[in-house]
Amino acid sequence: MIDVHSHFHLHIFNHERGSLLRKISVKGIKAIITSCTEPLDCLRALKVVDMYPGKVFLTIGADPALTLEDDKVLETIDLIRRHRKKIVGIGEVGLDYYYIRDEETRGKQRRNFKVYINVAKKENLPMIIHSRSAGKYALDLLTSEGARKVVLHAFDGKVGTALRGVENGYFFSIPPSVARSRQKQKLVKIVPLDNLLLESDSPVLGPRIGEINTPLNIEISCKMIGEIKGVDFEVVKEVTTKNALNIFKEMRKYLKTDGGK
Numbered sequence: 194m195i196d197v198h199s200h201f202h203l204h205i206f207n208h209e210r211g212s213l214l215r216k217i218s219v220k221g222i223k224a225i226i227t228s229c230t231e232p233l234d235c236l237r238a239l240k241v242v243d244m245y246p247g248k249v250f251l252t253i254g255a256d257p258a259l260t261l262e263d264d265k266v267l268e269t270i271d272l273i274r275r276h277r278k279k280i281v282g283i284g285e286v287g288l289d290y291y292y293i294r295d296e297e298t299r300g301k302q303r304r305n306f307k308v309y310i311n312v313a314k315k316e317n318l319p320m321i322i323h324s325r326s327a328g329k330y331a332l333d334l335l336t337s338e339g340a341r342k343v344v345l346h347a348f349d350g351k352v353g354t355a356l357r358g359v360e361n362g363y364f365f366s367i368p369p370s371v372a373r374s375r376q377k378q379k380l381v382k383i384v385p386l387d388n389l390l391l392e393s394d395s396p397v398l399g400p401r402i403g404e405i406n407t408p409l410n411i412e413i414s415c416k417m418i419g420e421i422k423g424v425d426f427e428v429v430k431e432v433t434t435k436n437a438l439n440i441f442k443e444m445r446k447y448l449k450t451d452g453g454k
């Protein structure tokens with residue numbers, strides 16, 4: 194299994210990162226992608242991934258609700274370009290209409306998002322998309338800008354919108370909160386297994402509200418997908434890992450695979 198989206202570099206994991214990584218290997222989790230969301234956060238994340246080569250990978254991004262200012266956007270792009278060889282994607286980036294309610298700031302989010310989509314295209318990197326309460330708008334922009342390598346993480350939009358993403362060949366990563374979210378269960382039901390990935394989004398989106406989530410819990414996502422789709426756990430494991438290595442191609446050179454198994 195591969196955890197395609199987490200915030201594993203965060204401070205909260207400092208004391209248990211080593212022991213978690215040992216448990217993760219035992220569980221058959223091959224790799225974790227951690228995503229930073231602000232330039233300073235990204236500098237810290239770069240240090241953490243350096244400590245675990247071939248195990249913890251990085252995507253550089255900007256929180257669409259909090260990292261909005263022009264200078265932060267430019268800094269983020271500069272970090273992406275400077276560390277292009279080291280990162281496996283851009284993200285999380287996108288739109289957040291849950292925290293941002295005013296139209297002016299939402300417009301700013303959309304302009305920033307367009308910029309990131311075009312950097313991703315130019316650098317030929319996949320993107321991890323945050324689209325809280327903005328699934329439709331995120332999908333509209335991704336489609337009109339011609340984004341091709343896309344992971345919609347913890348997608349909370351309508352299933353009809355999700356299917357438009359499937360038509361575009363986009364992936365949907367499923368967090369452990371699928372255990373308690375009817376909306377996520379519906380999403381899993383409707384999106385084909387070939388478009389699904391596992392994510393923890395740790396430390397948030399755990400199977401139980403209020404608990405600190407860890408990458409270990411992607412096993413719960415994997416089990417739930419199997420149950421909902423009536424597919425064997427081992428098959429879900431195999432297909433989602435293959436999917437992850439298809440989109441995050443930069444990871445392949447580090448992870449020995451036999452066709453994604």
Ligand SMILES: [Zn+2]
Binds near residue numbers: 198199228285394
């Ligand atoms: Zn996240």
